[in-house]
Amino acid sequence: MSKVPEWIVQHPAGKVKLAIADIDGVLRGKYVSIEKFEGVAENGFGFCDVVFGWDMNDAAYDNSVFTGWHTGYPDTLVQLDMATIRKIPWENGVPFVLGDCAIQENGAHFICPRQLLKKITAECYSSGFAPFFSQEFEWFNFEETPQTIEEKNFTNLKPLTPGMFGYSLLRSSYRNDFMEALFSQLAQFDVPLEGLHTETGPGVYEAAIAYAEIMDAADRAVLFKTAVKEIASKLGITATFMAKISESLPGCSGHVHQSLWNADKTINLFYDEQEPDHMSGLMRSYIAGQLKCLPEILPMVAPTVNSYKRLVEGAWAPTTLTWAVDNRTVALRSLPAGKKSCRLETRVVGSDTNPYLAMAACLAAGLYGIKNKLSLGQPPTKGSGYSEKQYGVLPANLGEATSIMKKSALAKELFGENFVAHFTATREWEWKQYAKAVTDWEKRRYFEII
Template identity: 65%
Template sequence: METNKIIQYVREHPAGKVKIAFTDIDGVLRGKYISTEKFLSVCEGSTGFCDVIFGWDAADVAYDNGRFTGWHTGYPDTPARIDLDTFRKIPWEEDIPFFLGDFIDKQGKPSSVCPRQLVKKLVRDAEELGFTACFSQEFEWFNFSETPQSATEKNFKNLSPLTPGMFGYSILRSSLNNPFFTDLFQLLKNFDVPLEGLHTETGPGVLEAAILYSGILEAADRAVLFKTAVKEIAYRHGILATFMAKISETLPGCGGHIHQSLWHKDRNAFYDEKDANGISTAMRQYIAGQLFCLPHILPLFAPTINSYKRLVEGAWAPTTLTWGFDNRTVALRVLPGNKKACRLETRVVGADVNPYLAMAGCLGAGLYGIKNGLDLKQPATSGNGYLDFSNGTLPATLEEATAKMKASTIAKEIFGEGFAAHFVQTREWEWRQHLKAVTDWEYKRYFEII
C-alpha cells in the first residue's frame, strides 16, 4: 500500500492508536500502543525505544555480562525507525494498524544487535552476488486447553492437551477443533501472514503450519508475527500455545524448518535441468557452506537450553552434519523438484528460534559457501542420517555450541563482530541461569536415594 494511503488509514481509524513492535534477541516481540498523533509525528523520521530489550533475557532478568547496554549505560532509549512497508491490520483487534520497526545507532546506521537489521545485511550480501533470497518457515507447536494463569497454578505440570493421542495428519482432530483451525487460517491470512497448509502433527494437541514463501525479509517478518499471532488467536479460544523445542522426553520435538532458494532475476539459481539430480553448482556450494558453518553458528538455530533436548537421535530432528535428497533424517534436506520449487530445507532449526536470526544464519552460511567456492565433497546420505558420522555431529549442548561460536571467526565474518559478541554473551548468560536451577529430574533421582 502506498505511504499516503497507509497514513490516511491510520489517521481515520476510530481507535486513535497504533501498535508498534520490535524483536529482542530471543525473538520475543516487544512493543506498545502509541497514539495516532504520536505515530504521525515519527512515522517518516525516527523514534526511540528503551534499549533494555537487548539488556535482559526472555524472563526480563538483566544480563550481568552485556556490553551493549546495562546498568553501566543507564538503559537509555535507542533510536528506532518504524517500517511503513510492514503495515498490517490486526483482525482480532478491530483492524487497528500495526507496524514493525528497526533499531539504528545515533548516526542513523543499522544497529549491530538488531535482528531485523541483520537480515537486511544478508539481503545486501546476497544482492552483491547477484541473488535474491526467497524463504519460508514452517512451525510445529503444542496447544493446551489452559490459560497462562491455570498453567502457572499447575506449575506447568499435568496440563490438558487440546486433543489426546498421537494423531498426525488427522482429519478428525481438525474437525473437532474446527473453530480454532478456521480462525488460525483466516485471521492469519487477514493479518498478511498467509499459510500454505495447516494440519495436526504427531503428538497430543500438536499442530504444524507452513507459511507461504516470499522474499527473506518478508518471510522473517511473517514468521515472527506468526508465533505471536498464533498465541493471541489461541487465547481467544481458551488455548495456550507453546513453541518450546521439546516439552517432554517421550514426545517428538517441535521444528521450525526453513525452506530457501536463491533467484537470479526470474530464474531459480538452485535448479539445473542438465544436472542428473537437478541441482546447480550454486546450490551445491550453498549446501557446502551450511555444512561447514553449522557447527560454528548453531546457537542461531538452537538458542535455548531446551533446544538441545530436541536434537536427539530418532526424534525427527537431525544430530549429524548430513545432507540428502528428500531425506527427513538429515540436517539439510534437498528438494530438487522443478525450476520453480527446487529448494533446500534446513531441518536443524527448532520452533523456539528467533526467525530473523535463524534465517540470517541459513542465508549467511549458504552465501559463505558460494563466496568461497566450497565444493560439496560429502556425498548425499541415503537412509538413516543418524548413523552417518562421516562429517561429524552437531554440538550437544548450548554451552558447547556457544563456546564453539565464540572461538570461531566464522560468525564474526558473516554477521559482524558487534552482533556476534552480543549474541554469544546472551547465550553464555542463558547457560549460567540453567546451571543454577534445581530440576524435577534431580528431585526424582536424588531426593530419597542419595
C-alpha cells in the same frame, strides 16, 4: 506529505500498535495514538535499549557490554518499516507496524536481529541473487490459560486433543474453530499459510507459511508466532513453541526453506535440469557452505537450552552434519523436484528460534559456500543420517555450542564481531541460568536414595 496512509489517520481505534523483535525473537512494543504515530512514522521513536539488555523473562544480563546498569539503559532510535503495515483482525483491525534499530553511533543496529538480516540480505542482492525463504512451525496447544498453567506449576496440562494423531482430519475437525481462525485471520494479517494440519503428538499443529522474499518471510515468521498465541488465547487455548515439551514426545521444528533466484526473480538458480538430481552447482556450494558453518553458528538456529533436547537421535530432528535428497533424518534436506519449487530445507532449526537470526544464519552460511566456491564433496546420505557420523555431529548443548561460536573467526566474518560478542554473551547467560537451577529430574533421582 505524511507517510501515514489515510485509512490509519481515520481509523476509529485512534491508536497503532508498534513492535520490535528482541534477541530471542520476542516482540516488544507499545500502542501509540494516531497523532503520535504521524510523528514517529517519519522520524522514528526512542525505545529503551533494555530490550537488548535482558532475557526473555526480563532479567537483566550481567555480562552485556552494549547496555546495562553501567550505561543507564538509554533510549535507542527505532525506525518503523512502513512496508510492514497491516491490520490486526482479532483486535478490530487495529493498525500494526514493525520496526528495527536505526543505524546510529551507539551501535544498537549491530545487535538488532532485523538489522542483521537486512545486512546479510543486502550482501545477497549485491551478489546478484534474490533470496526466497519460508519457515514452517510445529507447536503444542493446551486447553489452559496463563493462570491455570501457573496454578498447575506447568504440569499435568490438558492438551487440545489427546493421542498421537499426525495429519488427522478427525482431530483437526475437533477444534475447527481454532483451525478456521488461524487460517483466515493469519491471511488477513498478511501471514498467509500454504498448509495447516495436525502433527504427531497430543494437541500438536504444523503450519507452512507461504514463500516470499526473505525480509517478508522473516517478518511473517516472527508475526506468526505471536499471532498464533493471541488467536489461541481468544479461544481459551495456550500455544507453546518450545522445541521439546516432553522427553517422550517428538520435538517441534521450525524448518527453514530457501532458494536463490536471479536478480529479476524469474529463474530459480538452485535448479538445473541438465543434472541427474536437478541440483545446480550454485545449490551444491550453498549446501556446502551450510555444512561448513553450522557447527560454528549453531546457537542462531538452536538458541535455548531446550533446543538441544530436540536434537536427539530418532526424534525427527537431525544430530549429524549430513545432507541428502528428500531424507528427513539429515540436517540439510534437498528438494530439487521442479523449476519453481527446488529448494533447500534446513532441518536443524527449531520452533523456538528467532526467525530473523535463523534466516540470517542460513543465508550467510550458504553465501559463504558460494563466495568461497566450496565443493559439495560429501556424498548424500543413504538411509539414516543418525548413524552417519563420519562428517561430524552437532554440538550437544547450548554451553558447548556457544563456546564454539564465541571463539569462531568464521562467525565473526559472517555477522561481525559486535553481534557475535553480544549474542554469545546472551547465550552464556541463558546457559548459566540453567546450570544453577534445580530440576524435577534431580529431585526424583537424588532426593531419597543418595
